[in-house]
Amino acid sequence: MTATPENVSTKSRQEDLAQSTLPPTKGAFPLLSFAKTLWLFTESDFATFVFPDTVFGIFAALSGPLLTGNASPDLLQILRRLPYVVLWNWLNLLIFDLANQRHPESILEDSINKPWRPLPSGRISVSQTRHLLLIALPVVLGINYCLGAWEETILLFTLTWMYNDLGGGDDGFIVRNIIIAVAFSQYNKGALRVATGENAVSPAAWWWLAVTSGVIGTTMQVQDMKDQEGDRAKNRRTAPLVIGDGAARWTIAIPTAIWSFACPIFWRLSFLGYVLPVSIGMIIVFRILLLRSFIADKRTWWLWAAWTGIIWMTPLFKDYSVFVRFLHNFRS
Template sequence: MAQTAFGICSALSGPVITSNNSPDAISVLKRMPLVLLWTWINVLIFDLANQRLPSSIIEDSINKAWRPIPSGRMSACQARRLLLAILPVAILITFYTGGMEETIVMNTLVYMYNDLGGADENFVVRNLINAAGFICYSAGATRVACGHGQFSLNEKAYQWLAIIGGIVFSTLQMQDMVSLRSKGRVIDHLD
C-alpha cells in the first residue's frame, strides 16, 4: 500500500518529479486500481518466491505459522507452480499498465535474493538487492500512476529514488538485531 501511495503522490507532484507539467488529479486517481494491481502482483511474486524455500518454511513455521505453507494450506510445490503461472501474467499486466522494466528488474532481484542466495551472501549484497527493489517498486508504481506512455520520471525523480535506495541500503541491517522472546515465541524480525 505504501508504494501505491508513493506512486499516486509522485504522479500528482507533476513537474517536481515527472514530465507532466500539470497533472489532472482525477486522471491520476482513476489509475489507482492499476497501481494497486501492479504493486500487488509484484509483491505476490516476491512472497511466493521467498516463502517457498525450505529455510523460509522453517523460519515461518516458528515466526509466522499462519502463512499458507507452514500452516499446511499450500505446499512449497504448489507455491512454485503458482509462481510459474503468475510470472507471465505479471509481464502481460505490466505490458499494458506500464512499469514493465521495473517488474523485470525486480524479478531478477527476487531470483538473486532467494534462489541464488544473495540474501545469505553478506549484508552488503542483501542490502543492495533490497535497496534496488525499493527503487523499482517506487519507480514502477509512479510510472503506472503517471499513465503508461503518457509521462515519465524526470532527473529529480531518479535523485529522489537514489536517496530512498541509500536509506534502505544503510538501514536494512537493523532488522537483524538479536532475536527477542515473547511468550515463548521467537521474534526474528521487527516487521
C-alpha cells in the same frame, strides 16, 4: 560434521514441512480460499513494500513537474489510478514471496516467525507453490505490460532470483540490503510510471530514486530486529545476528536521524516541511534504542514503514499546487 539429535530433528522438520500437501478445499467458495492463500503469502510484507511504494508513486505523480513531464497534474485523475498502482506493486510482491517462501529453510523460519503463512500452515505444498510461481511469472509480466511498467518488473524478477535462488538474501546483511535497495528503486519507479500514465518520468526523478534507495539500503535492517528467532533458525546473517543486537540498533538509529533531515534538505523545504519526517524519525530512533522487546520492535517496524511513506511525500511539501488547483476548481 557429526550428526546430533538436534541436527536430525531440524532436517526432519524441514523435510516434513517441504512435503506438506494442500488439504481438500472445503465449502462452496474455492476461489475465495485461493484468494486468501495468495493474500497470506504477501500479508506480512504488504506494509513494507506495497504501502510505501504506492505512496511514492501517487505522491510523486501529484508533484507534477518536479518528477514527471506533467506540468499540471489533475488530482482526481491520478487518484483514479490508485488501484492500478496497488495492483502493480502487489503482483510484484507476490512473485517475490512465492519464490522466497517455497524453500525448506524459509518454511522452517516461517513456522517460528509467521506460522499463519500458507506453507507452514499446510494450506499449500511446496510443489503446488512452484507450479503457481511458474504460472504467475508470465501472467504478472503480461498484466504489468498492460499497466505500463514491464521493464521494472523484469528487473525485479532478476533481483528476486538473485535474492532467493542465488542466496543473496542470506549472504550477509550488506549484500541483502543492496539488493533490497535496488529492488525498492524499481518498485518506486514502476509505481510512478503507473501512477503518471502517459506522462514521462523526468531526469530529476532519478536523483530522488537514488535518495530513496539510500534510505532503504541503510535502514531496512529494522525489520530484522523482530525476526531474530526465525533468522537464527535459518542461519541467516542479519545485522543483529552478525554484529549484535545493540550495534545493529545503532545502524538503524543513526541513518534514520540523518535521512530525517537530509530528505527535506534535498527538496529545500521550509521549516514546516521538516516537522513530520523529523518528528517521526526521532520517535523511531528513541524506540529502536530504548524499547527492545519483540512487540516493541514490531511496532517500531510499522512506524518505520509510515516514516518512509512520509519521506516519499516530501516532493508534495515542495509543490502542492495540485491541491490548490483542485480546491479552486471545486469552489468554482
